[in-house]
Each structure stands twice: as C-alpha cells, then as structure tokens.
Amino acid sequence: MGSSIILGIFWHFVGAASAACFYAPLKKVKNWSWETMWSIAGLFSWIILPWSISYFLLPDFWAYYASFGADILMPVFLFGAMWGVGNIGYGLTMRYLGMSMGIGIAIGITLIVGTLMTPILQGKFGELLASTGGKMTLLGVVIAVIGVAIVTYAGLLKEKTLGVQVEDFNLKKGLLLAIMCGIFSAGMSFAMSVAVPMHEKAAELGVDHLYVALPSYVIIMGGGAIINLGFCISRLCAKKELSFKKDISVAKSLLISNILFAILGGAMWYFQFFFYAWGHANIPTEYGFMSWMLHMSFYVLCGGIVGLALKEWFGTGKKPVRILCIGCLVIIVAANIVGLGMTN
Template identity: 35%
Template sequence: MLFSGVVMLVLGGISAGSFYIPLKKVNGWSWESGWISFGLFAWIIGPLAVAALTAPEFGGMIAASGSRTVFMTWFMGFLWGIGAVTFGLSMRYLGMSLGYALALGSCAAFGTLIPPIVKGQFMGLLSTTSGQLTLSGVLVCLVGVAVCGYAGVRKEREVSTDLKQASTAEFNFPKGIVVALVSGLMNACLAFSFEFGRPIAEEALSAGVAPLWQNNPVLVVALMGGFTTNVIYCLFLNVKNRTGGDYFRARAPLLKNYALAAVAGWLWYVQFMLYGMGSTRLGEYAFASWSVLMAVVVAVSNIWGLWFKEWQGVSRRTIGVIVTGILLVLLSIVLIGAGGYAAQT
C-alpha cells in the first residue's frame, strides 16, 4: 500500500516535471497560442473527463454545495491562474532548470507560510518542534531560491546571447525571476481553493463517490477559475501581437501542435490525479506527499534542463552554484516534510 503510493507520487512528479517538453516543440505558434491550447486540455477537458468517469453527475454535487462555495472555489482558482500563467512565463524566460527551481522553490515556501499566517497560527509554529522544522525548511528554501537566482545572474554574464537562445529562445533573467516569484506566491491559492471547495467534496462522498476521487469535482471548479485567468491574458496577447490566426493558420502544423498541446495538458493534469491517489495510500505518512512530489518535480525538471543543454557554456563554478541551489531546495522540502511528521507524532 505504502510502496504503491510512493510510486504514484513519483510518477506524478515525473509527469509534472516533463509537461513543458511537448510545448517546446510547438512550431509556428506564438507562446500565448500554445499556452492556452495546452490550458484547454489541462484545465477544462482533463478535469471534466476524469470527473465524469470517477464522479458521475458531478454537476449536481457542485450545485448542491451552494453558490458561495462554488464562487470562492472558482475565485481562488482564478487567483491561482495568475500563478499558472507566470509559471509558464518563467519557463519561457528562464528555461526548465532555473524556471522550475525558482518557481517551485518559492511556491513551497509561500505555500507553507501563507495558510498559518492567514489562520493566525504563525506565532504558534515558533514554539513547537514541528513548527521549527517547517520554518527551517522555509528558510533553507528561500536561501536555495536566492542561490539559484545568483546562478542565473552568473549565467547571464557568462553565456553569449546565441548560446542562451539556443536552449531558451527568449531567455531574460530579470523578467524570469520576477514572474517565477509571483508564480510561487499565487500558486499557494490552489490550497485555499481546495479549502473552500471542501463542501463539494463532502457532497461527492454523500453521493457515494469513492474517497479516492472526492476532490475531482472540486478540481473542475478550481481549474476552471485558473483557465479563466489564462484565457483572458492569452487572448489579450493574441490581440496585441496579432497572433489570433495561429489556431487556424495553414503555415503551422496545426494537427501536430494541437496534439502536442493535448499531451502537455494531460501530463500536467495527471500530476494532480496521481497526487490525490498517492496521498490516500500513504496512510499516516500522507503529510510527506507534497514533499515527495515537489522533490521529484525539481529533480526531473533539472535532468531535462541538462538534457536540453540549458547550462551549456557556463563555468564549472556556476554549475556548482546551480547544483547547490537545487540541493538546498530539495533539502528544504525534506525539512518541511519532517515538520509534518513531527506534527503527526
């Protein structure tokens, strides 16, 4: 049971760490056209299809939870959508290795800090072993993010424009670090979306949905909120950049592009499906689920970053800096997980 749960989390992390690869292969489209096409599959088609299979008549469960529940779940998803679009931009401007490390590192830190601050429990964390471990993990995470940022500064100085653009066509460190930090902050809103969506999950359980799938109707509403943010931004860019014809333009390999967007969208959605399944299998160790997922995502994304030669042309010292930063981010996730374990004992 425990082993199968870990396997699911690892597979989810591999999926999340790999979703951007198909989007890198989209040709003839602007970034905004590829991103919103991906989002259609990740945040609309995927959640609806899985909910239909695992929670039949999920529409009635959502409606029965009340209009305030639906709105707040959607609105927190809408705010999370800002994190999603800036996460995509961080990949665009920084590449997979640095973009994932900065965005997910700050997401782990903000996502851990914001809930206790909002609930007025922050000071209490300082007086417990679990709280001290958790806050230590957040501090280490912030240091790791800063080290990764320093590695990005060194890369900016050392690598020629041609080499940077060979691996990341629009490499821009100043823009990238801003959007990565904003992404980390806003991605924390997804946790609040699940919190506000708890009545939907309770309606699903009352309707006989297996506990394993209870959050699938919640995801339908939350991710629809995220899609709303992203479609507004991407359509704005379509108009501004006159790229609205991408979706129909014959000069682009339309079928291939839509297929790549669908694969990317499915890979992105699968992480949540496997995370939900894996965490239920870990039993008393469920607290470690998010840590395992994030650790695998950071590791996998950096393996892909090396594969795509995103750090080609930098000095060995700079390689050492980025590796140190990534190891600190991984260590922080372990510490945050240890804090969760201490809270359970």
C-alpha cells in the same frame, strides 16, 4: 517516517516531474503564436481532462456540484482565478528577468506564501511553533527556499557562461511581476484548502481517498481557465500580427502535430495536479499545507534534473553544475526534514 508520508512525498515528486517536463512537447509546436498554443494546451488541461475524469469518478456529476452553495464554490473558483493570474504573470516574469532569476524569485515567493499563509489564516501557526513536528516542518520550508536560491544562482551562472541575454530585461518591472506571480500562483494552495468540503463530499460518495480532490479541479481550474483563455483570446483578437485563423491555416500535417504536441503538453500540465492530489491525500491533515512546499520545491529540483538530462548545462563548466547539484541535494534534505516533522 510513515509509509503513507513517504508515498505522499513520492507522488508530489511525480507531479512536479510532470510539471517540469510539460513544456518539452510545447517546444515542438511550430509556426503557431504562443497564445494559440497555450489556449489549445489549456483547453485540454483546465477543462477537458478535469471534467472527463470527474465525470468518471462521480456517481452523479451534476448533482455533486449542485449540492454546494455559492459560499463553497465561489471561494474555490476565485482562488482558481487567482492561480490563473499567477500563470500569466509567470510567463511575463521570464520575459523581463530571464528564466533562472524569474523562476527562482517567483517559485521562492509562491513556496513561502502558499505554504505559510494557510496555517496563518487558519490561526494554526502558533500551534506549529509550539510543537516539535511543526518546528521541523517550518525548518524544512526554510531549507527548501535556500535550495531554490542555490539552484537559481546556478542557473544565473549558466546563463552568464553561455552568454544568454534577456532582450527585454527590466529589473524593476521583472521584480514587481515576480512578486505578483509568486503571490497569485499560491492561489492553487489556497483553493485546495477551501475546497476541503468538496473533498469530504466526494469521499462520502465513495470516491477513493486518492481521488477525492480531483472533482474540485473542475471549479479551481475553471477559474484559471477563464483568466488564461480570456487573456489569450483577447490578444489574438487585438493584435493584427496574431491570428488564430492564420495559425490553423498551416499545412495539415503540421496542424495535426501541433495539436497533438499542445494536447500532450496540456495533459502533462494537468497531471502535475493529478499526482498532487495523490500526494496531498497521503499527507496528514494537519500538515496538508505542506503539499504546496513539496510540490514547488520538487518542481525546481526536477527542472534541474531535466535540464541536465537534456544536456542544457553542456559547456557551462563544472562550477554551475556543481552548484546546481548542491541546490538539488538541499531540496531533497528539506523534503526529508518535512517528512520527519510530520511524523512527530
């Protein structure tokens, strides 16, 4: 396995670890509605950081974006908005199916859709099936999905052992939302695919290859921001029990800590895609679509590791933990198979 591919896999792991940990600071936000917390975190994650970093990277920020027509920017923006819809659906999926089942189904679907639809739409799926390397990478996708399913099963056993109940459990509604979330969340993968001209332009301007994807995040995450912030603001305005004014009226010390924790969570959310760009830059161009598979499967892997580190599995017994570890090992095997496939 080439050193560049190993680096790519490593950076995808780092990005996924950041994604798996981002909610930890948000859990420390007190006496705020979810909508206010998500808006503050999102403002930093989807707007402030992408714009600031891109402004620093580009020799002429405004001229760069002005150089693209609507035929380039609009698909990137719309796929970003699609990803934003998936973000909202993700939270609703947890509400109706619970954490383990909701994450497992949504991640499994978005992993498959986000990974395989790109080569299918580009008419390159047949080429993958015809080559040894392509077959190995596709085998890696299948094994990754199996790994996600095993980790999901471990999570279900954990919730059952701990007596966790989903108050609003609704299998029909939850499955529908999970499917929708899985499909729409893959918008980030599609956006990265159609943003290639933006990456190439950034490279022409002298931006290091590790960072060429970052300027496209201004457009991608801009689409996601409009959907997410629009949803949160509409709820804050429509629901009497939700009020931004009430949230910012808490004690000054709590207000400051809430803002800082929200910003930290938002930064960690952004940096999953910052390192995603690094990982993507080290993956061979013909296998660029595999970045999504690596990111999503590592997200599940890191989520399991973080859960063990935070002792969330304490008291569940040996069986759920053993199954979790097996699922994590299967995901690691899948990543190695994908890496080997990309070298053939």
